[in-house]
Amino acid sequence: xxxxxxxxxxxxxxxxxxxxxxxxxxxxxxxxxxxxxxxxxxxxxxxxxxxxxxxxxxxxxxxxxxxxxxxxxxxxxxxxxxxxxxxxxxxxxxxxxxxxxxxxxxxxxxxxxxxxxxxxxxxxxxxxxxxxxxxxxxxxxxxxxxxxxxxxx
Amino acid sequence: xxxxxxxxxxxxxxxxxxxxxxxxxxxxxxxxxxxxxxxxxxxxxxxxxxxxxxxxxxxxxxxxxxxxxxxxxxxxxxxxxxxxxxxxxxxxxxxxxxxxxxxxxxxxxxxxxxxxxxxxxxxxxxxxxxxxxxxxxxxxxxxxxxxxxxxxx
DNA sequence: CAAAACGCTACCAACTCAGTTACATATTGC
DNA sequence: GCAATATGTAACTGAGTTGGTAGCGTTTTG
Numbered sequence: 001x002x003x004x005x006x007x008x009x010x011x012x013x014x015x016x017x018x019x020x021x022x023x024x025x026x027x028x029x030x031x032x033x034x035x036x037x038x039x040x041x042x043x044x045x046x047x048x049x050x051x052x053x054x055x056x057x058x059x060x061x062x063x064x065x066x067x068x069x070x071x072x073x074x075x076x077x078x079x080x081x082x083x084x085x086x087x088x089x090x091x092x093x094x095x096x097x098x099x100x101x102x103x104x105x106x107x108x109x110x111x112x113x114x115x116x117x118x119x120x121x122x123x124x125x126x127x128x129x130x131x132x133x134x135x136x137x138x139x140x141x142x143x144x145x146x147x148x149x150x151x152x153x
Numbered sequence: 154x155x156x157x158x159x160x161x162x163x164x165x166x167x168x169x170x171x172x173x174x175x176x177x178x179x180x181x182x183x184x185x186x187x188x189x190x191x192x193x194x195x196x197x198x199x200x201x202x203x204x205x206x207x208x209x210x211x212x213x214x215x216x217x218x219x220x221x222x223x224x225x226x227x228x229x230x231x232x233x234x235x236x237x238x239x240x241x242x243x244x245x246x247x248x249x250x251x252x253x254x255x256x257x258x259x260x261x262x263x264x265x266x267x268x269x270x271x272x273x274x275x276x277x278x279x280x281x282x283x284x285x286x287x288x289x290x291x292x293x294x295x296x297x298x299x300x301x302x303x304x305x306x
Numbered sequence: 307c308a309a310a311a312c313g314c315t316a317c318c319a320a321c322t323c324a325g326t327t328a329c330a331t332a333t334t335g336c
Numbered sequence: 337g338c339a340a341t342a343t344g345t346a347a348c349t350g351a352g353t354t355g356g357t358a359g360c361g362t363t364t365t366g
Contacts, residue, residue, distance in 0.1 A: 001322095001323090002239075002240060002241045003241040003323080003324080004323095005240065005241070006240075006241050006242065006243050006244075006259065006263075009243075009255075009259045009262075010243070010247075010252065010255065010256070010259070013251070013255040013259070014251060014252065014255065017251045017255070024341090024342065024343090025342075025343070026342080030248055031247055031248045031249045031251070031252040032244075032247055032252060033244055033246060033247055033248065034324080034325080035324080035325060035326070036342090036343090037324095037325075037326075037327090037344095037345090038323095038324060038325065038326095040342095040343065040344070040345090041324095041345090043343090044343095044344075044345090054342090054343065054344095055332090055333080055342085055343085056331075056332045056333060056341095056342060056343045056344080057331090057332045057333020057334060057341070057342060057343075058332090058333055058334040058335075058339095058340060058341040058342065059333075059334060059335095059341075059342085060332085060333070060334090060341075060342050060343065061342075061343090062343095073262070086155075086239060087155060087158065087159075088155045088156040088158070088159050089159065090159050090162075090163070091159075091185075091186055093186060094163075094184055094185055094186055095183055095184045095186065096184045097290060098166075098167060098170045098184070098286065098290065099163065099167065099184040099185060101286050101289050101290050101293075102162075102163065102166040102167065102170070102282075102286050103163070105282065105285055105286055105289070106159065106162045106163070106166070106282075109162075109226070109274075109277060109282075110159075112273060113270045113273040113274050114270065116269045116270050116272070116273040117266045117267065117269050117270040119269070120265060120266040120269040121262075121266050124262060129255075129258065129259075129262075132258055133251065133254050133255050133258055136254050136258070137250060137251065137254050140254070154353095154354095156354080156355085177310090177311065177312090178311080178312070179311080187355080187356085188355080188356060188357075189311095189312090190314095190355095190356075190357075190358090191354095191355060191356070193312070193313075193314095194314095194355095196312090197312095197313075197314090207311095207312070207313095208311090208312085208363090208364080209310095209311060209312045209313080209362075209363045209364060210310070210311060210312075210362090210363045210364025210365060211309060211310040211311065211363090211364055211365045211366080212310075212311080212364075212365060212366095213310075213311050213312065213363080213364070213365090214311075214312090215312095
């Protein structure tokens with residue numbers, strides 16, 4: 001469920017970059033380099049979480065269910081991670097006096113560490129992501145144009 | 154390599170709780186609920202990272218290589234995670250104009266999110282962990298004693 | 307030399323997961 | 337209604353991962 005997060009970010013970022021256009025799973029799968037079915041598996045989770053909407057049939061596809069500024073990356077992570085934790089937890093039923101107490105404390109720590117990561121993800125919205133990607137593409141384009149101009153002159 | 158982190162924390166915490174005693178992999182494996190070989194696989198990594206020292210032969214075992222206050226949990230994590238990243242990265246070779254740029258940016262974000270988690274882990278030392286576990290065990294003991302006393306009276 | 311303990315390799319069973327195939331369903335446009 | 341297009345989903349497969357086990361060698365103690 002970890003690679004799915006990367007696919008989810010691709011979907012959200014790609015949809016945002018098209019500014020409201022509907023895109024088919026085929027298109028998104030191709031640009032990511034995977035199969036439409038794999039991509040749709042992620043799309044189904046994002047849909048269940050209310051982040052995208054999809055329409056079936058001819059001319060169908062998917063688009064963002066909310067404004068890009070109202071979707072943060074933590075939501076995307078939670079949409080694709082089915083109740084699994086990132087860091088494995090200490091098992092129950094450890095023997096002795098120390099181990100069970102230690103295990104309980106460690107589990108709390110692991111939870112905190114994960115929360116730190118999720119909060120970092122929550123601080124980024126799809127809109128911010130889109131803005132930066134657009135800027136980079138624009139910069140690359142002008143740089144190319146400038147160097148082409150220099151080369152031409 | 155993720156469950157190994159939990160085992161690593163068990164090892165470090167358990168060794169600290171014994172205050173410098175040498176413990177065999179058998180003892181530590183039993184309290185965690187796994188086999189000595191599995192535990193030694195983690196022990197080998199901790200040893201390579203310089204966190205524990207082990208002695209072979211009869212009467213052998215392992216102990217912390219440094220003072221518990223000089224070992225933080227991030228070191229433990231890096232000792233057991235062999236160059237693997239926690240969050241899968243965006244693949245190379247995406248098609249189109251947007252996807253490669255988006256992928257590059259997303260990878261930076263994932264790195265930041267992981268760093269946030271590691272920094273949270275780095276803020277905790279084995280000594281702090283040990284102090285809290287000791288306190289909890291002590292509290293549980295007095296509570297048991299008090300309720301036993303109340304019951305007896 | 308025997309016992310205890312680690313070190314390491316090889317192998318197995320279970321699990322996960324991306325990818326593929328196949329088929330059902332929904333929508334559009336003729 | 338029919339054909340074309342797209343999603344929805346289930347089943348299967350092959351690769352990779354991992355915890356557990358067994359076996360053998362090595363080191364240390366007594």
